[in-house]
Amino acid sequence: MTTKNTSSRGRWPLRSIRDLTGRTSAEPATGGVGTVVCVDGIDLHVRADGPVDGPALLMLHGFGASTAWFDQLVVRLPECRTIRVDLLGHGGSARPMTGYDPDSQGRLYARLLGELNLNEVTVVGHSMGSLFGVATAEYSTRITRLVLIGEGPDTSTGTLPPGEWMIHLPWIGPILQHHGPAFVTNRVVRRAFAPGFDMGTAFTDPRRGLDDARSLNHPAFTQSIKRRKAWTGRLGLDARLDELALPALVVFGREDRFYNVEAALTRYRAVPTITTAVLEQVGHTPMIEAPDHVADLIREFLSAGDKAAETSS
Template structure:
């Protein structure tokens, strides 16, 4: 689908007159990371999109800052003529969901999974800086040893989680991580940090004054869950939930519980 001159891979599920959900996946992922959740929410009109630079969407050399992406997904909602939309964002998709709400009055509420208010509450995998190195970075990101990328993907799940249950295609995580072009990798990370340094997601949600549900797995290995939740709980419009024995990816590790939480939140 072409939106503002940009080709986006968009998937639609559910009845056309169902309550609208826009699902935005995390960094290095794809729409497939929501497959299990979509299957458990058949009454909703669910729109999924591969983020810019990911999966089947375009891979330009620029446009990866949160404001540009927020405007892009806001335009997508306008193209589809969807109103009263709940944005469901995982990890960095949650950040882009907040940016979308800042650029669209069609967003009525937000669900954020595994995304802290800014990078001060998170940690990156050891050695991640190497990917940002010119010449070397693009080669490693696209063609580096599979076991290294798999280890990073594995970190998105709680210790002991059975990865065989995560995806229909066992290579999904590795393929998605390698699908990014290098500008998407480096620019997204750097501009995300600058954007949240100006104003964190907690403050942005406070300014939006929209109902928001923040879900964390208690065993998230990318964020300090207590530090992130302390920030979010200070905002009156935010409801927080922690899922025990779950890591950074609740919609795959605990899809039944996440589906129930979304229904209760919208109800």
């Protein structure tokens, strides 16, 4: 569709302003290496790997990321049936104007599990994906265990990058998000890893971090952060996991630069169903920085659950 330019010569065309402000409206799914699945009229990009009869893992990536952030973990768990989803507003999934609060997303991914007819599912969430994983468990009995990677109980245990507030400003925010200097965005992405980590080993595509961070439309960016704070402010993840009473594994990197690791762990350790693990010399993204260790932790967690089930039967 073309837009007729009715501006007079010498003025900045209105269409140029629209182009500059970037993605401020709804957008359809674009798909990718997986399949686009329609759930209640919303298109989600979903990728499935591994044997259909393997232990089912629902992997939900973090804010500003994509399914690619689990690539290294998936190849180390070949015995599992891994279902990766580009979160709403991210990657190849649709980018609507609304629906970015944890409750809406929890219902959405719970219905996805029904569409895929998956049972006894273990959620593996990274960062903000952990919130949506907990929310999904609150809406679905198909989830039996949870693995949370790099996510505190609420925002009181974390910090956002300096200047993050500017992205929320009308007009200015979208311009900065989509057209700001690449080195600034890359600096924020780099903060998700421990100091000294070799970013050349993080992704197959060296532009992955930058492209994923810029992929969100502006409503997805601003609403996800605001709704997250309100949701965990009502009840933190530690309290929600306590109410769910499901086995949970919480994994942190000691060098996490988004969370106060000890403050977060103190709260999680007070919940009897939660097991915690801390990886030394690892930052906010353990499944990329230490994929072998994280895969072993998940495998042991699943095995412990299977043994417990055998004992009780």
